[in-house]
Amino acid sequence: NAGVMQNPRHLVRRRGQEARLRCSPMKGHSHVYWYRQLPEEGLKFMVYLQKENIIDESGMPKERFSAEFPKEGPSILRIQQVVRGDSAAYFCASSPRTTEGEQFFGPGTRLTVL
Amino acid sequence: ELKVEQNPLFLSMQEGKNYTIYCNYSTTSDRLYWYRQDPGKSLESLFVLLSNGAVKQEGRLMASLDTKARLSTLHITAAVHDLSATYFCAGGPYNTDKLIFGTGTRLQVFP
Numbered sequence: 001n002a003g004v005m006q007n008p009r010h011l012v013r014r015r016g017q018e019a020r021l022r023c024s025p026m027k028g029h030s031h032v033y034w035y036r037q038l039p040e041e042g043l044k045f046m047v048y049l050q051k052e053n054i055i056d057e058s059g060m061p062k063e064r065f066s067a068e069f070p071k072e073g074p075s076i077l078r079i080q081q082v083v084r085g086d087s088a089a090y091f092c093a094s095s096p097r098t099t100e101g102e103q104f105f106g107p108g109t110r111l112t113v114l
Numbered sequence: 115e116l117k118v119e120q121n122p123l124f125l126s127m128q129e130g131k132n133y134t135i136y137c138n139y140s141t142t143s144d145r146l147y148w149y150r151q152d153p154g155k156s157l158e159s160l161f162v163l164l165s166n167g168a169v170k171q172e173g174r175l176m177a178s179l180d181t182k183a184r185l186s187t188l189h190i191t192a193a194v195h196d197l198s199a200t201y202f203c204a205g206g207p208y209n210t211d212k213l214i215f216g217t218g219t220r221l222q223v224f225p
Binding site for chain 2: 031033035041042043044045048055056058059091095101102103104105106107108
């Protein structure tokens with residue numbers, strides 16, 4: 001059973017460009033979460049999605065950031081007009097929604113904004 | 115909102131020694147997780163603690179949860195170099211699915 005997959009693993013963008021980060025959850029998992037990790041810090045929750053629905057976006061910046069999890073295909077975190085402060089590692093996690101609520105993390109996408 | 119604090123932030127310990135990492139959280143949480151992260155890598159799930167008094171052990175690591183004190187501990191027994199990593203605790207606020215992470219404890223085990 002393949003784990004959570006994320007691509008690309010590394011992404012370099014210049015200021016003002018768009019970044020698209022993809023996440024495919026583990027087989028059988030329908031719940032996807034995105035977290036951001038700044039250097040030397042813990043992970044910060046961004047958004048929680050189920051298929052075709054955003055359940056909790058309380059951690060998403062109000063502007064430039066959006067997320068989706070379509071009926072078919074991976075979940076996508078999109079950052080428009082990137083700035084240097086967006087440089088971070090972005091982790092996706094998935095869950096089967098058991099009572100334990102355990103989340104399994106992907107390898108992350110490391111975004112560098114030049 | 116739930117806040118999670120860990121201490122110490124850095125821990126340098128000699129092989130063979132024992133030590134404990136502490137995780138305090140600010141409001142009631144119905145679940146507590148411990149993760150391990152190696153440099154440049156993703157997070158590996160270590161323990162899931164769901165009830166007061168829960169204790170789980172895996173190898174040289176043992177985690178416990180005291181919901182009344184809002185405290186979880188990760189105890190390391192007879193540390194070995196392979197345990198060198200950053201350890202995070204994370205709490206799950208009631209009625210939400212998100213996780214709130216602590217700042218992490220960077221553990222270095224030396225000979």
